[in-house]
Amino acid sequence: MLLVCRFRVSPSEESAFTTRAARALELLAARPGCRGGEAGRAIEDAGQWVLTVRFDSVDAYRRALGPFEVREHVHPLLAEADTTTEATYESLITVTPPRHPRPPPQPAELNPRPRTPSCDLAAAAERARSQERV
Incomplete structure (x- = not known):
């Protein structure tokens, strides 16, 4: 089962949104039957975001x-x-x-578009965890 949620996020709300999205992904990924998820921003319209999460089944x-x-x-x-x-x-x-090993991508291929600090979901997840500790 695939969950696909689309969001409209203004630049002023981006940091808060990425923090919340990272926390949501963290919580869902910890649940049985969750295969993982991700959040991404549209390439052509930075205000459009999507959160996708895969599950084993509708019940999961x-x-x-x-x-x-x-x-x-x-x-x-x-x-x-x-x-x-x-x-x-x-x-x-x-x-x-395929299961055969593939060579790792060259560093320039890892992220051709520079990331802004607000788009770093790992940092957003850390911000969310630190805010919960307070």
């Missing part, structure tokens, strides 16, 4: 949304998503990369 997705901490941090974020399109999808076609 629903169970992942149940714990108090998820309801406290994830539900409010998802409530801000664009509701003009569907957010939950049944995975019908999945492609797995």
Whole structure:
């Protein structure tokens, strides 16, 4: 099952959004049946963001949304998503990369577009954890 949530984020809200998105991904990824997720910004329109999370099944997705901490941090974020399109999808076609080792990409290929500090989701996750400790 694939969760796809689209957001419109103003430049002034970007730092707070990335912190919240990183925390939401962290919480969901810790739930059984979650295969991981990511958040990304549109290349052509920096105000458009997407959060995607993969789950083993619809049941795993629903169970992942149940714990108090998820309801406290994830539900409010998802409530801000664009509701003009569907957010939950049944995975019908999945492609797995070959298992043979591939050479690592050259450093210039790792991130051709320079990252702004507000887009660093690892830093955003650390900000979220440090704010919770306070």
